[in-house]
Amino acid sequence: MQVNKSSNALKSGAIWGFIVLELIFFSIAGEFLSLSDKAFMDTENMLLLLKQSAPIGIIAMGMTLVMVNGNIDLSVGATFAIAAMILLDSMTWTVFAGLGDWVIPVAWVLALAVGTLLGALNGLIVWKTGVDAFIVTLGSMLGFRGLVFMVNGENPTSHLNWTLVDFAEAKFLGFATATWFLLAVTLVIWFIMAKTVHGRNAYAIGNNREAAVNAGIRVGPHMVINFAIIGFLAALSAVVFYSESGSVNPNDGQLYELWVITAVVLGGTKITGGAGSVIGTLGGVIAIQLLRKGLGHIGADTSTVNLVIGLILIAVLVLDRQLNVRGKEELKV
Amino acid sequence: MTDPVLRLENIVKTFPGVRALDGVSFSVMPGEVHALMGENGAGKSTSMKVLGGIYQPDSGDIFMGEKKVTMSGPLEAKSMGIVFIHQELSLAEELSVAENIYLGELPRKSFGRVDWARLADQTNAILKKLNVSFDAKTRVGDLSIANQQMVEIARALTVDAKAVIFDEPTASLTDAEKVVLFDVIADLKADGVGIIYISHRMEEIFKITDRISILRDGQYQGTVVTADTNEEAVTQMMIGRALDLSRNATHHDLGDVALEVRGLSCGKLYQDVSFEVRRGEVVGFYGLIGAGRTEIAETLFGLRDPSSGQILLDGQEVRLHSPADAIARGISLVPEDRKGQGLILGMSCRDNMTLPQVDTLKAGPFVAERAEIDIFDQYRARLDIRTPSWKTQAGNLSGGNQQKIVIGKWLSMQPKVLIVDEPTRGIDVGSKSEIHKLLRELAAQGYAVMIISSEMPEVLHVSDRIVAMYSGRIMRTFTSDEVTEDNLIQAISGIKSGQAA
Amino acid sequence: MATMTKQQIGGILARQGILIAFAVFMIAFTFANPKFLSVDNVLSVVRSSAILGVMALGVTFVVIGGNLDLSVGSMMSFSTIVVLDLHDSIGPFLAIPAMFAMTLCLGAFIGFLVGYLRLNSLIVTLGMLSAIHGLTLTYSGGKNMDIADKEGTWFSVFGQGTALGIPVPILMFIALAAFLGIVLAKTAFGRKVYAVGGNGTAATFSGIRRARTVFLCYLLSSGCVATAGLMQASRSLGSQNTVGQGLELGVLAAVILGGASLLGGSGTIFKTVIGVLILGFIQNGLLLMGLQFYVQFVVTWVIIILAVWLDIAAKRGKLWSPLA
Structure with missing residues (x-):
């Protein structure tokens, strides 16, 4: 028992320790290798880092909920692209021509609604057909991407609304709009998971599904709600990001699921469900972003980032395995 | 009322x-x-x-x-x-x-x-x-x-x-x-x-x-x-009357010691366990759940590493690091959990039965399916396994027939030492007494048999000697003459003989 | 007994369901466009499916063994880039075995992690997807790789050649499928793969070395990926770093369509080949009907979910999940 407890404590703290290590490493290495004169731990640089963490981070919060619930969602990148497409395209629709800047909230609501619906659709299929979430969302990853193309063809969609850009580029108390969104989402999902009946039931389902069913918890609706939430957050992520950039390519958001799942697993969420927290996930998101920025800072290119992140993900699993070995007397199966 | x-x-x-x-x-x-x-x-x-x-x-x-x-x-x-x-x-x-x-x-x-x-x-x-x-x-x-x-x-x-x-x-x-x-x-x-x-x-x-x-x-x-x-x-x-659970009264000549365990311990699971099993002998292991009996069997089958002690087969010390090691030295284990450990429910009866010897049953580069069917037919007849065909998935058979497939699987390996862990759990009375009879027959043919069971009548019925365990230790070993229900219960409840009133 | 036969009937229906769906599609497409079933068109579909198909053969072993492989796409990019680069530096004779050796090392690494260290295969191969992509970019320096003398090399035979009037990629696919089909169905190794995927614990209790079996599945899969990389490199004689990106999804889709359960223990090479062909013919049929390439994404989505759903429904005897 004791070993178990300490390893749990170690695990929940590990990601923040890792972040500190990264900061020290890149600060020192940066002195020798960096091309710029700026220190790595420059405030401006750190604030930018938080802002850049937002698109992945917002989705990762939803993924934490879905994975704790015992499912997985591979379709978030495609949902992200659809929402972005709806957001930018709807602002040019003639029905909304008379709205002026009021078209912005309308476009936001439309994009978020589409994301939520697609998420709920995934959840409904998982619930009603009994097909594993991995397969369902693997399919919809393809299908949703197909929808993006069908809606808008193969060309990028662009629309810059300057009011929107101003909003997205605004800063409040030093934090960018995107950062505020990330923090707000983290807080809300933390509240849901730690404080609400729905959140606690989600843990119970992921932890021991049969026990949850026997206790009369309605597993299906909980799953649908969680998939709807991650769909909503994938759309919110797109809304936050594309308000500023104003142009979306149909292939945008590809491999997002990879980054998001990496962040969630780094943050200590159990792959099989039942354990995990958004605080750990926030750590995972920041750790990944630090790594990308840090490697850039010391002159490494994107190829190294991919290599390092992949290997770190595996190293975390190996470490976790070593911490959980119960000793020699364990049954060797 | x-x-x-x-x-x-x-x-x-x-x-x-x-x-x-x-x-x-x-x-x-x-x-x-x-x-x-x-x-x-x-x-x-x-x-x-x-x-x-x-x-x-x-x-x-x-x-x-x-x-x-x-x-x-x-x-x-x-x-x-x-x-x-x-x-x-x-x-x-x-x-x-x-x-x-x-x-x-x-x-x-x-x-x-x-x-x-x-x-x-x-x-x-x-x-x-x-x-x-x-x-x-x-x-x-x-x-x-x-x-x-x-x-x-x-x-x-x-x-x-x-x-x-x-x-x-x-x-x-x-x-x-x-x-x-x-x-x-x-x-x-x-x-x-x-x-x-x-x-x-x-x-x-x-x-x-x-x-x-x-x-x-x-x-x-x-x-x-x-x-x-x-x-x-x-x-x-x-x-009921269908099951004969009289005391084992057969006495036949025992052969050499096939398996000997000296001072074997495995962490907190069991400590300082010593016993021997002779050819032609059935040794029953009786105790409460968690007494360490299954863990000893798993150690003998190479699934757990002992922390100290020796295992001897035919007088030679052996180290068993995997089931493959144990099988190669002539140990077979019919495990406790039939569905989780004994069978691959989605596989055919035949494939389940020949799984441990799939590497040796060869026809050129392929598995010798003809030989597999022969083995299956042989044990189907010997154990009276009721299944429509060798192709039937193991998961579609009744508990008793499933257990017979597992037993057939290990008998077909011609082991020196056969360990059976709760062999009749969850199966019907008919199959139960057949399995009891079979275990006695195997002993008579010179097999060394270890049976772990939580059912006292079963242990009393088939064993020549009974090892009583409590909390990871052997409390006492009884011969079939000296054992009574009372002294057996006392032994597995942790009461040393002589202390009881 | 009655329930058992009902189950068997359900099972047969589910098995044949894929073939029936396949037949229906073929007939519908043929009515829509008579060219669909012409020899030229069929050959071109099989040929264009061959690379994905060869990868799917390997992944079938991994999936039957109870694991996943999401790294085959980026591994295929790696093989393609490496063999193209080595072609000009050490010549094709040495380039091919060198590339195979390097790709097999990657497979062995994954096999070690999943087999011997017992790590979760989904996360390991997700990490390897990223890591191998990084490795490829580092190797190539981010540049496209081209063979200098495209006319004068025999290397193009694996992608562009024909033998007996049949394109070489098709022959390679058929030969490999036949070989691996026999390995899976008839050898001791194949039997162990089913056992380990069906119930790993029971397999261990039967003396099967589970770790080694899983390791060999990944090694075999990487061998198939290397073959696919060779075919890709030979067909185009030049390549981007991302040539295999996303292929892991098509591969998994084909294997799942073929009816292999992601839980392991079921599936066959023949069914995977059917899965590959279904994907290929749907893509082709939709294009012949004048639809855009992305329509196939949506159609594939629907088909995958329907296929797996019907399979599960047949097993449980109910269309809808009883989950509350």
Whole structure:
């Protein structure tokens, strides 16, 4: 028992320790290798880092909920692209021509609604057909991407609304709009998971599904709600990001699921469900972003980032395995 | 006379290849502790699953009071006031004690929030009644198995229960914890709750129950008043005449020592275990669950590394690092968990049977399927395995036939030492006595046989010698002449011979 | 007994379901466009499916063994880039075995992690997807790789050659499928793969070395990926770093369509080949009907979910999940 407890404590703290290590490493290495004169731990640089963490981070919060619930969602990148497409395209629709800047909230609501619906659709299929979430969302990853193309063809969609850009580029108390969104989402999902009946039931389902069913918890609706939430957050992520950039390519958001799942697993969420927290996930998101920025800072290119992140993900699993070995007397199966 | 809280009438339930329940009827009065007894596979847990709505009966009725009810699932059973204390723990380990006790019924505040304060108060009140050492916020995964069982029991106290079903609740409890459990049962009884108590332990049954209903092979054998009966009469009803469980009286010449274990220990699982098994001998290992018997078998089969001690085969010390090592040296293990460890349910009977020798049965680069079918046919005939064809998936056979496939699998390896762990758990009486006969025959042919069993009549029936274990240690080894039920029970309860009155 | 036969009937229906769906599609497409079933068109579909198909053969072993492989796409990019680069530096004779050796090392690494260290295969191969992509970019320096003398090399035979009037990629696919089909169905190794995927614990209790079996599945899969990389490199004689990106999804889709359960223990090479062909013919049929390439994404989505759903429904005897 004791070993178990300490390893749990170690695990929940590990990601923040890792972040500190990264900061020290890149600060020192940066002195020798960096091309710029700026220190790595420059405030401006750190604030930018938080802002850049937002698109992945917002989705990762939803993924934490879905994975704790015992499912997985591979379709978030495609949902992200659809929402972005709806957001930018709807602002040019003639029905909304008379709205002026009021078209912005309308476009936001439309994009978020589409994301939520697609998420709920995934959840409904998982619930009603009994097909594993991995397969369902693997399919919809393809299908949703197909929808993006069908809606808008193969060309990028662009629309810059300057009011929107101003909003997205605004800063409040030093934090960018995107950062505020990330923090707000983290807080809300933390509240849901730690404080609400729905959140606690989600843990119970992921932890021991049969026990949850026997206790009369309605597993299906909980799953649908969680998939709807991650769909909503994938759309919110797109809304936050594309308000500023104003142009979306149909292939945008590809491999997002990879980054998001990496962040969630780094943050200590159990792959099989039942354990995990958004605080750990926030750590995972920041750790990944630090790594990308840090490697850039010391002159490494994107190829190294991919290599390092992949290997770190595996190293975390190996470490976790070593911490959980119960000793020699364990049954060797 | 008051109405029963719960009444089952003529329940029938069939599964592919087996008639699990064949006319089960009994009733539980308010304030009664009603024992449900029967051997493994007699239909106790199936009856309870019908009662809980997990299975729907083919025919027959369930009444609560006057009213006929249909159970559509666990939720409905719960809403009617039927509470189950499961034998297999059904807890969410990552959650707290309080959340587990109120699983599915967490108290709410506004915005769907959990009312933690109320939850803690309610939970602590229940825990106080149970007199346990942990509190509401403890993570269940950090509790001992016995304490987890107490959490399971605490669940029963949260609802306005009309009937509570205890399924082997004392299997992992210490004596002190049992006392607490019996107090809880007495309280429920005083409140007029009807209690169904499933257990194999005669001592408990005669201590706390009012009436006993007995099942055998899915058939209802009758209900007796506990005060008017005794252990023999109940055993007689449970076992019937079909099963010969007389003492083993065969004496034949024993051969050399095939397997010897000296001072073997494996961490906390068992310590300083020494014994030998001769050719032609059946050695029974008897003890409570958790006494370390299965773990010894797993060590001998290369699945656990011992922390100290020696294993000798034919006088030679061996080190067994994997089942492949053990198999190569002539050890076979028929494991405890037939479905989890013994069989690949989606594979054909033939492929299951020849799996350990698939590397050696070769025709050129391929598996020699003709030879496989020959082996299968040979053991199908010898063990009387009833299956439509070798192609049938193992998962579609009845428990007894599945077990025979596993036994055939290991006999076909021609082992020197055959270890069987709970070989008759959950199978019908007919197959049971066939397996007993087979084990005796194998010994007569010169095999060294180790049998682990939790059923005393079985151990007494087949063994030449009996090793009694308690809490990871061998307490005493009996020859079939000196063993009695009393001294065997004492040995496995941790009472050293001579200390007992 | 009655339930058993019902189950068997359900099982047969589910098995044949894929073939029936396949037949229906073929007939519908043929009505829509008679050219669909012409020899030229069929050959071109099989040929364009061959690379994905060869990868799917390997992944079938991994999936039957109870694991996943999401890294085959980026591993295929790696093989393609490496063999193209080495072609000009050490010549094709040495380039091919060198590339195979390097790709097999990657497979061995994954096999070690999943087999011997017992790590979760989904996360390991997700990490390897990223890591191998990084490795490829580092190797190539981010540049496209081209063979200098495209006319004068025999290397193009694996992608562009024909033998007996049949394109070489098709022959390679058929030969490999036949070979691996026999390995899976008839050898001791194949039997162990089913056992380990069906019930790993029981397999261990039967003396099967589970770790080694899983390891060999990944090694075999990487061998198939290397073959696919060779075919890709030979067909185009030049390549981007991302040539295999996303292929892991098509591969998994084909294997799942073929009816292999992601839980392991079931599936066959023949069914995977059917899965590959279904995907290929749907893509082709939709294009012949004048639809855009992305329509196939949506159609594939629907088909995958329907296929797996019907399979599960047949097993449980109910269309809808009883989950509350």
